[in-house]
Amino acid sequence: MESVLSSPDGCTAGLVVRLFGPLTVARDGATIELPQSRKLRALLAYLALAPHPVGRSRLCELLWDVPNDPRGELRWYLSKLRGVLDEPDRRRIETQGDTVALRLEDGFVDAIAVATAATEGIAALGVERLQALAKLFAGDFLDGLELDRNPSFNSWLTAQRRRFQSCHAAILEHLVIGFPAGSEEVSAHLDRWVELAPFDARAHAALLANLAERGQFGAAEAHMTAAARLFQSEELDFEPVRAAWGTIRGERPAAALRTLPRFLPAPAQPVAIAPADAPAENRHARLAVMPFVEEAGVRGGLADGLTHDIITRLAKLRDFFVIARGSVFALAEKAIAPEDAGRRLNVDYVTTGTVRSQPDRIIVTVELIEVGTARIVWAETFERRPDDIFAVLDDIGNNIVSSISIEVETVERNRAMLKAPNSLNAWEAYHRGLWHMYRFTQSENELARHFFEVAVQQDPTFARAYAGLSFTHWQSAFQRWGDRDREGALAFESAGRSLLVDDHNPAAHWAMGRALWLRGEQDGSLIELERAVDLSPNFALGHYALSFVHSQSGDPMAAIGSSDHSRHLSPFDPLLFGMLGARAMAHVRLGQFDEAAEWALKAAARPNAHAIILAIAAHCLALAGRLDEARGFAAAIRKTMPHYCADDFIGTFRFEPDAAALFRQGARWIGLG
Numbered sequence: 001m002e003s004v005l006s007s008p009d010g011c012t013a014g015l016v017v018r019l020f021g022p023l024t025v026a027r028d029g030a031t032i033e034l035p036q037s038r039k040l041r042a043l044l045a046y047l048a049l050a051p052h053p054v055g056r057s058r059l060c061e062l063l064w065d066v067p068n069d070p071r072g073e074l075r076w077y078l079s080k081l082r083g084v085l086d087e088p089d090r091r092r093i094e095t096q097g098d099t100v101a102l103r104l105e106d107g108f109v110d111a112i113a114v115a116t117a118a119t120e121g122i123a124a125l126g127v128e129r130l131q132a133l134a135k136l137f138a139g140d141f142l143d144g145l146e147l148d149r150n151p152s153f154n155s156w157l158t159a160q161r162r163r164f165q166s167c168h169a170a171i172l173e174h175l176v177i178g179f180p181a182g183s184e185e186v187s188a189h190l191d192r193w194v195e196l197a198p199f200d201a202r203a204h205a206a207l208l209a210n211l212a213e214r215g216q217f218g219a220a221e222a223h224m225t226a227a228a229r230l231f232q233s234e235e236l237d238f239e240p241v242r243a244a245w246g247t248i249r250g251e252r253p254a255a256a257l258r259t260l261p262r263f264l265p266a267p268a269q270p271v272a273i274a275p276a277d278a279p280a281e282n283r284h285a286r287l288a289v290m291p292f293v294e295e296a297g298v299r300g301g302l303a304d305g306l307t308h309d310i311i312t313r314l315a316k317l318r319d320f321f322v323i324a325r326g327s328v329f330a331l332a333e334k335a336i337a338p339e340d341a342g343r344r345l346n347v348d349y350v351t352t353g354t355v356r357s358q359p360d361r362i363i364v365t366v367e368l369i370e371v372g373t374a375r376i377v378w379a380e381t382f383e384r385r386p387d388d389i390f391a392v393l394d395d396i397g398n399n400i401v402s403s404i405s406i407e408v409e410t411v412e413r414n415r416a417m418l419k420a421p422n423s424l425n426a427w428e429a430y431h432r433g434l435w436h437m438y439r440f441t442q443s444e445n446e447l448a449r450h451f452f453e454v455a456v457q458q459d460p461t462f463a464r465a466y467a468g469l470s471f472t473h474w475q476s477a478f479q480r481w482g483d484r485d486r487e488g489a490l491a492f493e494s495a496g497r498s499l500l501v502d503d504h505n506p507a508a509h510w511a512m513g514r515a516l517w518l519r520g521e522q523d524g525s526l527i528e529l530e531r532a533v534d535l536s537p538n539f540a541l542g543h544y545a546l547s548f549v550h551s552q553s554g555d556p557m558a559a560i561g562s563s564d565h566s567r568h569l570s571p572f573d574p575l576l577f578g579m580l581g582a583r584a585m586a587h588v589r590l591g592q593f594d595e596a597a598e599w600a601l602k603a604a605a606r607p608n609a610h611a612i613i614l615a616i617a618a619h620c621l622a623l624a625g626r627l628d629e630a631r632g633f634a635a636a637i638r639k640t641m642p643h644y645c646a647d648d649f650i651g652t653f654r655f656e657p658d659a660a661a662l663f664r665q666g667a668r669w670i671g672l673g
Helices: 002-006 038-049 056-063 070-085 110-120 127-135 151-178 184-196 201-213 217-233 239-250 253-258 302-317 325-333 338-344 389-417 426-437 442-458 463-478 484-501 506-518 522-535 540-553 556-569 576-589 593-604 611-623 627-640 646-652 657-669
Strands: 015-018 024-027 030-032 093-096 099-102 286-289 349-358 361-370 375-384
Touching: 038 056, 038 070, 038 099, 038 110, 038 151, 056 070, 056 099, 056 151, 070 093, 070 099, 110 127, 110 151, 127 151, 151 184, 151 201, 184 201, 201 217, 201 239, 217 239, 286 302, 286 325, 302 325, 302 349, 302 389, 325 338, 338 349, 349 389, 361 389, 375 389, 389 426, 389 556, 426 442, 426 463, 442 463, 463 484, 463 506, 484 506, 506 522, 506 540, 522 540, 540 556, 540 576, 556 576, 576 593, 576 611, 576 657, 593 611, 611 627, 611 646, 611 657, 627 657, 646 657
Parallel strands: 286 349
Antiparallel strands: 015 024, 024 030, 093 099, 349 361, 361 375
């Protein structure tokens, strides 16, 4: 296998599986005719890339939408694959217990060769190896192999295509740097790089440098015009490319090509860990809250108080760096415009606002501006009756702080997704992890874990990244994607590291509270979660976690209150389905089955709601007597988990005995008992 990987493009001996372009299998240079079934090819590809044996249930969930006998069909497909892959002295389809594995250690798989190179670090590979890898990309990964009505497989396929496109772009980038500037090889690689990554500013900068080296300045200017229109059409910042072109024109282009500005944004998809030889500055996002002004431009009074309160609360979240009050007020005294102040303070975001007091209402307008692009990221107007002015301002401040935190996180997540994974710093890797984490599928959870690990490797003092890592282990335990005890222990360990790094970070206590819940330590869990919201009253996830724990065996009225407060703080939260689901379970414990059903339906309607949320809906609807709707949810669950029952549902949570008995009763009425 090692010799094959050293020259993958020349591999003809033995078994060869090619996943780039249409899937093909060859033995000793002769192509093997595969059955026409697209599902069989999908099964082959998935097993070929699986790092570990795969459960039959997972394969059924992946490849069948509404199967009659998924396990029977799976056995048939596996028998067909044996006919294609097995040899008299070697069986490559290995089944053990309830798992299936494809053994190709003595063969060659093009996608595995690329993935292995990415793991090693593409920047460390020589030109010959890079050339060999580039030749493997005969087309898109599994070109044309989408499956109708199979969202699970198609989601996996999309993720793999993104991953390998990013690998391909990284290979081309290092080939460009490795070849003499102006050579035909460089030109071909550049054209393909720009085609793969049309919004990668570094690719455009490299292409411009190559054209300049060859004396084709007219072509370079034409490319600049076309690229600028492309970026403008997507509302992306083109100034870094324009600045790079200015540098290229003023230097030796060949030198510019070899020292491409690494700060340029580079869209790409998830691949392996960033090479150790390409560190990036671990600079967190920076925010300045400029003093709010009263009506007619006057500062002071309520406006200054609200500004101070917002700065303090944002700092307590410990999400990003917040400029101290003294600095922003000093600049405001000099009548410096907010955007100019943002540039002077070297921040990424500036918040501005106005306060108008009228006899019957108070009106606060606020804007969050991205300094680099002068883009308004978020704007809102709050109107309240001034019955209790301090309570009103407290409520408005809560909304502003939560919204700023959410909007900055969203922008940073999206920006991280538009950068090459091997160029991410710790902050960017953390936000890339959040992007994947909030998809709530097993494969995305694994990607999230990978990027959180990148973040803590680059910055061992990054408390929030440890908390994110704990969350991924918690999800694996909660969703039964891995061994519950092992994943729970890892969730606890990561949360502990987060606390050791920053005991004042609410996310660290949130992670520990959830990990203790997994261990069955409810009292300790509630203590940690209360500490999280004491440290930062605006930490919506802390309030949600309190609701989650109380909804099962604590105080159900407290659960409802915490659920409502978490949704008030973060009405569009990625975990909104959980906030709604926790309230539904609390209503069950209060005997309010109709209310439980309504809240559970709202939770299940969220686009990222997973199977456990659907199970909450099924049980709550059953208890409310809405049996047809409940059976519909039960059927939806069993499409992906054919043997799901009440034991699975109750075993997921930690209900008190009376609540467990109620849910079992509901399960019996809809065939999940």
